[in-house]
Amino acid sequence: MQIVQQLLFVIAFGVAVYLFSQQARQIRKNILLGQDEDLSDHPNLRWRNLLLLAFGQKKMFRNPLVAVLHFFVYAGFVIINLEILEIILDGILGTHRLFVPVLGSLYPILIGLFEVLAALVLISCAIFLVRRNVLKLRRFMSHDLDGWPRSDANYILITEIVLMTLFLTMNAADQQMQARGAEHYIATGPFWISGQLSPLFNGLSDGAVTGIERACWWLHILGILAFLNYLPYSKHLHIILAFPNAYYAKLEPMGEMDNMPAIQHEVKMMLQPELAADAPATDVIPKFGAKDVTDLTWKNLLDAYSCTECGRCSAACPANMTGKLLSPRKIMMDTRDRVTEVGKNIKANGSFQDDGKTLLRDYISEEELRACTTCNACVQECPVSISPLDIILQLRRYLVMEESSAPAEWTGMFSNIENNMAPWKFGPEDRENWIQEMNSQS
């Protein structure tokens, strides 16, 4: 009987890990559909960002109360995973609480700490559910989240609550059986929280309590394995990708836009034609800006998969808060949806087959792109180092340079700059009007 359980466990574990690794590879492939960008510079600064922004969740602390609750869930998730190691080994080896003899009197203290964390995770997730569904915070009520994304968020919170409840119930049943001196249940010493809950099982038979303990053990670990495979489809993927995304975060000042060397070169040849004779001829006509996800960089696509749809960006966006169509969060969600779609297309057809769709217009409209003031509030707010602005600007570049699509006022501004070197209809000599006024006064 024991060997059957072990076999079932190994199969479940193996299948879960295999399926997850397949999904992870697909996501990696999708991200690498983006244009190449070298972000290997300044490793020291990048490790620092990873520690501060991802491990330390520095930006979350812009709202301290939520940051603390989120930190509980995060710390709980990471630290309780140490307990998962024991559970997995027990499952494979058919042992029960394998680490007790190894850790001795330290064991109940560790489990006690995990239980405190589990309780904090449970409480925090409950508060988060209330914030989303009862208090209805504006950023959670936005139409960005209509349908699956809103359910996704709730499923994650409910799953975490269920998993933590199973963990505590399992331990409480275990403590009960220990108290009864059951042979299989090795004495560990009292656990801090489940030790208090254990008397709830006083009236039940040995068989019933053992059944509860085993059921919780199985449901807990199967739940975790299922959750692992849910991640790739969910906004919750940020628990993994926040780390590389912080590492590859932009190091330059936020105000700096990426240069376009191809255009730099072309304009240089135009302004200094004497250089053109020596320049190597090239017949490759580069595409300017981004129309679809494959025109974006891999970092933009990593951003999209790292987004947990919290909406801090859109809540801080001046266009969004004044009722414009633009929502930086939606920019990220659209990018992820589209790159996932392109990835599926490639997987099904061997190579990308035109599906008549692009990120621009089929997902993100011109009206959204036009509303951005490039104020960087979205970039500033993002706890996981995403830049919606970078995507917006690349799409704008495509609109203007490939389609000459710009509002009439912008077209006027462009021609003013081109003709009289100022965005308004003033000539170069008008720049000296104030000088003449001042010089004539003295």
Next chain:
Amino acid sequence: MRIKTMAEYAANGETPEVLFWVGCASSFDQRTQKITKAFATILDKVGVQFAVLGREESCTGDPARRAGNEFIFQMMAQSNIQVLNMYEVKKIVTTCPHCFNTIKNEYPALGGNYEVIHHTTYLQQLIDAGKIVLKDGGAFKGKKITYHDSCYLGRANDIYEAPRKVLEILDAELIEMKRCKSNGLCCGAGGAQMFKEEEKGNVRINTERGREAVETGAAVVAANCPFCMTMLTDGVKEAGKEDSVKVLDLAEIIAESLK
């Protein structure tokens, strides 16, 4: 006072201490020209030898680049860099955060390397060096002032303290808006929005920011950017407070308080 251009300095074989990059937004419009005049007055009074480019200055290309037109940006940037390098400019001070950001952060990739300082930082340096001395019981003593962080000085370049330190010497009462520093709310002009109507929405961004500024009860809204100046002036007007609330650039505030 006589404002001299770089060309005039060069003709005399002289090099000024610093180039004052005026920027389009403060060159043509009567209201924003006052910022330029105020800053020039300060530089003159404290004895900084400065030049302007005058008609040789062009748009930095910022609005074109942010609207998506990289060609026009490159044309402007490269010809500006040619002019700046021809005059062997080392140090640039500007009253426009957009020009500041573009010249400081985006010109180096195109071969334009200069020390670029925004005028609020420059004013702070002059104050720290004891060169700016204010008259006793200055015009702003005891007055309530609120400071508006421009996006291109604040978030874009992480400069929050220098302008506040400049305001501190006025002996005024500094009140922060709820959305300030890295949380600061945009005036609505950046990203080439200055040059077009806003998209459809519930309210204009500058109306929202003007309302917030007025709600602090401040008599002066201090700005550091000619675009913000225009947007906030309209915003304050829409809040019906144009008579009691003034929108002033830091340069104007200091110029008015100079001994």
